[in-house]
Amino acid sequence: MPETGLIQTTDGCDHQVRLYDDAAPVLAELADEFVRVLAADDSVVIFATPEHRADLALHLARRGCDLDHLVVAGRYQAFDAWDVLQQIMPDGGRIDPARFADIAGAAIRRGRAAATSMQPRVAVFGELVALLCLDGAHDAAIALERLWSELLATEPCTLRCAYPLAAFPQRDDLAALDAICALHSHVTPANTYGDLSESARALALVRVQHLARASETASIQRAEAQALAQQREAELADFLEEVPVALHRVDADGIIRWANRAELELTGYARDEYVGRHIADVHADSATIADILARLARGEALQDYPARLRRKDGSLRHVVISSNARWTNGAFNHTRCVTRDVTDQLRAHEAMTRLAAIVDSTDDAVIGKTLDGVITSWNPAAERLYGYAAAEAIGQPVTLIVPPERRDELADIIARLRR
Numbered sequence: 001m002p003e004t005g006l007i008q009t010t011d012g013c014d015h016q017v018r019l020y021d022d023a024a025p026v027l028a029e030l031a032d033e034f035v036r037v038l039a040a041d042d043s044v045v046i047f048a049t050p051e052h053r054a055d056l057a058l059h060l061a062r063r064g065c066d067l068d069h070l071v072v073a074g075r076y077q078a079f080d081a082w083d084v085l086q087q088i089m090p091d092g093g094r095i096d097p098a099r100f101a102d103i104a105g106a107a108i109r110r111g112r113a114a115a116t117s118m119q120p121r122v123a124v125f126g127e128l129v130a131l132l133c134l135d136g137a138h139d140a141a142i143a144l145e146r147l148w149s150e151l152l153a154t155e156p157c158t159l160r161c162a163y164p165l166a167a168f169p170q171r172d173d174l175a176a177l178d179a180i181c182a183l184h185s186h187v188t189p190a191n192t193y194g195d196l197s198e199s200a201r202a203l204a205l206v207r208v209q210h211l212a213r214a215s216e217t218a219s220i221q222r223a224e225a226q227a228l229a230q231q232r233e234a235e236l237a238d239f240l241e242e243v244p245v246a247l248h249r250v251d252a253d254g255i256i257r258w259a260n261r262a263e264l265e266l267t268g269y270a271r272d273e274y275v276g277r278h279i280a281d282v283h284a285d286s287a288t289i290a291d292i293l294a295r296l297a298r299g300e301a302l303q304d305y306p307a308r309l310r311r312k313d314g315s316l317r318h319v320v321i322s323s324n325a326r327w328t329n330g331a332f333n334h335t336r337c338v339t340r341d342v343t344d345q346l347r348a349h350e351a352m353t354r355l356a357a358i359v360d361s362t363d364d365a366v367i368g369k370t371l372d373g374v375i376t377s378w379n380p381a382a383e384r385l386y387g388y389a390a391a392e393a394i395g396q397p398v399t400l401i402v403p404p405e406r407r408d409e410l411a412d413i414i415a416r417l418r419r
Contacts, residue, residue: 015149017184018162026162027052030125031059037123037158038065043075043111045157047104047126053078056125074114077107081127088128095140100147108155122157129180133167138176145183246339252332254279254293266319266341268312284308284316296325297332309339318343371418373398373410 020026034044034056046053057067057078070076088100104124111122129148132141145161152159161184168177240247246266248259256277259267264274267282274282283289288307295302304320311317323337359366359377365385368377375398378390386393386401393400402410 015145015152015184016160017181018160019165020162021165023052023164027055028059031056031063034060034123034125035063035065037121038070038075040121041075041115041117042121042123043115044070044077045107045111045122045124046076046078047081047084047124047128048078049081049127049131052127053080074110077111079103079107081131085128085131089140093140095143095147097147100144101151104148104151105155108151108157111157112155124157124159126159126161129161130163130167133163133176133180138173138180142176142179142183145180149183246341248337248339250279250293250335250337252297252334254289257334263339266311266317266339267309273312282309282311284310292321292323296323296335299325299327304340317341318346367393367398367401369398371414373414375400 018026037044038060046056048056060067065076067076071078084103087103088095090096090099108122108124112120115121126148129141129144132138132144148159148161163177163180167173241260243260244262246260246263248263249257251257256275256279259271259274264271267274269277269282279293280286280289285308292302292305292307301324303322305322307319307321309317309319319339319341321337321339323335325335326333359379362379363381365382366377366379367375367382369375375393375396378388378393382393383389388400399407399410
């Protein structure tokens with residue numbers, strides 16, 4: 001009995017192995033697992049020899065499974081392991097990764113599409129690797145195990161491997177067993193050891209138990225790493241949500257897909273009112289938002305692009321927008337947008353501009369100076385009154401325009417202003 005597979009995983013990448021010397025208990029256990037999977041409206045994919053396919057079909061029929069109906073529905077797929085090996089090893093010695101991915105990946109995708117549960121799962125049982133081990137092709141077996149692990153990362157399913165001890169009869173075979181076990185997250189030794197010699201049994205047991213403990217340690221380390229990654233992801237999500245900078249994401253159709261708290265406060269909308277709305281709904285100028293989206297769709301990056309937002313209450317806010325687009329496989333996926341409210345700064349600038357216009361147009365001489373008495377501003381009326389151009393006066397001491405007999409008064413005035 002070669003590689004078998006059925007474990008439940010959350011990330012599609014776990015890969016367990018069991019050693020055995022009697023196939024019957026493994027097939028019975030596997031059938032029990034398949035019954036639970038099928039009862040949950042999920043799917044099963046099998047790559048097995050005719051003998052083991054027949055044994056599994058018999059077990060499932062005895063447990064009440066209607067295989068004919070399941071096959072028609074696409075929830076039970078059974079393939080001849082020898083035929084599949086010939087297809088993925090066309091030259092008889094090397095595995096073609098693309099052919100393996102096409103055959104196994106397509107079967108998993110069909111099973112997932114046929115499953116009718118809320119979260120479709122696919123359980124896979126294969127005898128491909130173990131057949132290679134029984135044939136002494138350990139290098140090819142190790143390569144195929146790696147391909148299985150890579151496939152699980154892109155096509156999540158449940159997989160458990162099992163190997164007969166007969167596939168590793170020699171002491172030198174332990175290196176291959178070592179390598180194969182290292183590719184799994186958990187190793188379970190066999191309970192009996194058949195016709196192996198006493199020394200071989202002891203050596204195999206010690207090695208497998210050591211690998212099992214090492215695998216458990218690795219599993220704990222992976223769990224800790226996953227927990228750390230989840231913690232960091234949560235911290236990043238919290239940072240993006242709470243940072244006092246307005247952030248939002250818009251898809252290629254202009255629909256708002258996410259916004260943080262500062263963005264919602266800026267626009268005055270509740271989250272469920274804002275997310276799902278077209279971004280043009282909150283822009284006061286349709287031509288402006290159309291230009292922004294067109295530029296982003298062309299791959300441009302925007303920096304401090306001026307725009308006007310219309311808040312939920314109808315009031316307008318002047319903002320500058322910095323944004324670029326995320327692309328996936330050459331297609332526009334969504335924007336990454338930072339919005340900065342410059343309404344107050346713009347109003348202050350407008351006020352200063354108006355004041356400057358007043359100063360420039362008044363008939364009164366208006367002069368600015370530091371508390372050290374250095375001239376900093378000089379309007380046209382001052383030029384007309386004192387005869388100095390602004391370029392001549394700015395930077396000079398104010399005593400330039402104070403009669404000598406009154407300079408003591410100037411020092412007193414500046415001292416009082418400084419106090």
